[in-house]
């Protein structure tokens with residue numbers, strides 16, 4: 009009886025325990041079923057449904073009815089998930105173009121850019137060895153003529169100093185780890201590069217202001233005209249000591265430098281702006297759209313904000329190296345390459361003989377204007 013009583017009590021306990029277990033298992037099963045169904049609903053076209061990484065679950069299916077490899081392949085190929093945080097970029101787990109960007113930047117871009125810079129320096133060294141310094145053929149007259157007034161020189165030097173520092177700090181980002189790091193060591197390189205980054209970011213604005221100034225001051229002197237043809241046909245007299253093709257304020261070579269500076273400088277500024285204010289611009293997507301509709305190209309549009317950044321970064325480097333090559337040539341001819349040239353941007357006053365040899369039409373213009381002003385002044389005095 010007692011045993012039976014105990015047995016009855018134990019049996020009831022056991023029955024309750026089994027019922028609780030069944031209930032628990034049912035709840036678990038229903039919950040799992042529901043979450044499976046909701047996972048299936050949430051699955052986008054790109055990500056296999058049952059394996060979507062939502063609800064904090066590890067993706068995959070232990071029963072083997074869905075493929076883990078399909079899931080991860082989709083993720084690897086840039087499939088987007090969903091996020092509820094404001095930063096929607098986080099929905100892309102693997103952005104494959106990033107790898108392409110790195111491969112291009114550290115591979116062909118860095119390689120060909122270094123070749124271009126080296127080639128420019130070698131060409132100038134050869135030119136200097138063969139032609140020597142371009143002298144003032146008739147010697148200095150010791151009479152001068154004003155070439156650039158203070159505001160023009162200010163605009164030029166604002167542009168020039170900012171560009172040189174931007175170029176050096178930019179090249180350090182690209183090549184510093186190979187060139188500077190082994191020489192000055194990791195600590196100094198880290199400090200120099202961090203400081204260089206701030207210089208690069210802030211001096212970008214000085215460069216843009218300089219660019220606008222020289223554009224406004226000099227654009228009217230840089231429009232192409234008939235005198236440029238003769239100058240180009242005679243290669244500017246660069247290869248002959250006695251040839252001085254006529255030119256106005258700027259010759260055809262300088263016009264090329266001017267337009268390269270303005271247009272490539274603008275392109276560097278716009279792509280640099282994208283890098284300064286990440287994820288805010290759509291320059292490439294917009295340009296690709298225009299190109300597709302005008303030229304019938306099939307460039308990818310729309311671009312994600314991350315793709316925009318990657319293209320801006322590559323374009324910024326390519327355009328910068330192009331302009332650095334042009335400016336190396338310009339600095340050469342404006343300093344050691346040609347006697348008397350630096351005075352134009354130094355004091356602003358150039359020797360009359362230098363001016364007659366390189367800008368004869370401009371000298372005539374200035375003298376005629378002076379004569380006219382002199383005659384005007386005499387008439388007014390009378």
Ligand code: HEM
Pocket residue numbers: 155164167168169171172222258261262263265266269335338339342343349350351352353
């Ligand atoms: C140490 C560096 C530099 C020196 C010695 C230098 C020298 C000169 C000189 C002497 C001129 C006047 C030429 C003339 O009288 O006809 C000039 C003009 C000019 N410079 Fe520079 N410059 C330097 C850097 C730069 C840089 C970095 C830029 C642009 C990023 C630049 C852009 C220009 C432009 C657009 C002109 C007018 C067009 C021309 O003459 O080629 N310069 N520079």
